[in-house]
Amino acid sequence: MCSMRNYNQPELLITGIGITSAIGQGKTAFVSALMQGQHAFGVMQRPGRQKGTSFLGAEIPSLVFSDRLSKQLLRTASFCGQVAMNTLNEAWEEAKLDDIDPGRIGLVIGGSNLQQRTLVKTYETYAERTQFIRPAYGIYFMDTDLCGICTEQFGIQGFAYTVGGASASGQMAIIQAAQALQTGQIDICIALGALMDLSYWECQALRALGAMGTDRYANEPANACRPFDKNRDGFIYGESCGAVVIERADSAMRRHVSPYAKISGWAVGMDKNRNPNPSYEGEVQVIKKALEHAQLSAKDIDYINPHGTGSVIGDEIELKAIRDCALSHAYINATKSITGHGLSAAGTVEVIATLLQMKETRLHPSRNLQEPIHPLFNWVQGQSVLHAIENALSLSMGFGGINTSICLKRV
Structure with missing residues (x-):
């Protein structure tokens, strides 16, 4: 890790x-x-x-x-x-x-x-x-x-x-x-x-x-x-x-340039797995390591931009990892529901989406999130929501057992 x-x-x-x-x-x-x-x-x-x-x-x-x-x-x-x-x-x-x-x-x-x-x-x-x-x-x-x-x-x-x-x-x-x-x-x-x-x-x-x-x-x-x-x-x-x-x-x-945000922490970890299936343990580890690096507790995170691809298995595993890291309170939306999955570009695009939401003090809606697989999360569904992000967590995973996590802090 x-x-x-x-x-x-x-x-x-x-x-x-x-x-x-x-x-x-x-x-x-x-x-x-x-x-x-x-x-x-x-x-x-x-x-x-x-x-x-x-x-x-x-x-x-x-x-x-x-x-x-x-x-x-x-x-x-x-x-x-x-x-x-x-x-x-x-x-x-x-x-x-x-x-x-x-x-x-x-x-x-x-x-x-x-x-x-x-x-x-x-x-x-x-x-x-x-x-x-x-x-x-x-x-x-x-x-x-x-x-x-x-x-x-x-x-x-x-x-x-x-x-x-x-x-x-x-x-x-x-x-x-x-x-x-x-x-x-x-x-x-x-x-x-x-x-x-x-x-x-x-x-x-x-x-x-x-x-x-x-x-x-x-x-x-x-x-x-x-x-x-x-x-x-x-x-x-x-x-x-x-x-x-x-x-x-x-x-x-x-x-004299104005910043969008501070990169306060990050983590990268591997699952020891060639295949495309996600790993609950791998995702939990990068979330915890990124928070440790940023010197933040789970309660400090008020917004999560998840990997959230629409994968039948992947979405379930990601929500379980978020829940078990005590992050269910944070707002969550799905940028890919609007942009689609950019594959190699996705992680950067979603960090940018987070930065722009931070600047706008508003969270974008999630398209087609009509029946959330786990409704008790703090979802942003069909309408944008006013919210001033203080500490955001962005998650991105890749085939071959790659897990990454970045913390962004308002400045």
Whole structure:
């Protein structure tokens, strides 16, 4: 179990965010859609995502790119790379990073095997004429291409790498960034939960695993995504990407930037399990370790943003872990009920959703939470709720037995 006591450690603040999702591009559009419970679910249309199938999901509409982004980089980047550049740009500008020494800025990208749809389209295009494949394929088939694109665009020279944690990747990126800041490797670190661009191959396999819905709501996309509801039957995919800028409090003070919140604690733990089934013991351990790291008791947590995918087994296990950690009093809603499951991006997107709710002093509703599997929790159901979050807990889990937890504190 990996956690770190924060005695004599610098305070870490989040000073910029960027978000791209199917419900809104940019934090203003995103938080507006969240609070209203607006969704974008339907039969997915992006080329390479269906093959005689009708998988449900939420896809990002046409991107509006910032003028500062290199047109050449955008032209040669995959869809995943384009979204990463644009999302990072929003966080970069809000945190006012243009005047920072580029050697003191780091980048951690959460996700692996990110560009599957792009790769499938390449295979299909050049299957009978491999000698004509674009040389650029030698670069973009690797996830590190996102590091190259982003560091070239923004001049980052500290470090850049990807970290794979399946659906916990986005939150793992935040934790890795925080740990790099604590060791003094850099002064500012950006954590980016990258868009996982699924092809029909991954959709079919996830559907066959029983992880991805839906049988029950195949003809009712608006009703299909329903975390923690008795009628859930698996997750519904949602394209998304999120970026957060993290820095030490002394740096933020010198630069006169206003923080969203303090990262007060975190934990990572493994279940010793290759398979996708969740572990009650693993989830309990990361919750307790994160609270210990943050020097908080269970009663101090007043809001939880759970993993909450709509998994038949996973939702049950997560609620049991929350209950047995004495957290049933805290407000809970399900961000994925509105955005869909962004897989590698999910952990970062949900931290951003928590930060925006903290800023708005309002909690977003949960879509389709009509019959909670355990009604005695403090659910936010069909309507938003006024609430000033003081201490939030964000949970994110991934295939392969990965459990992560982050505590966020109002500043």
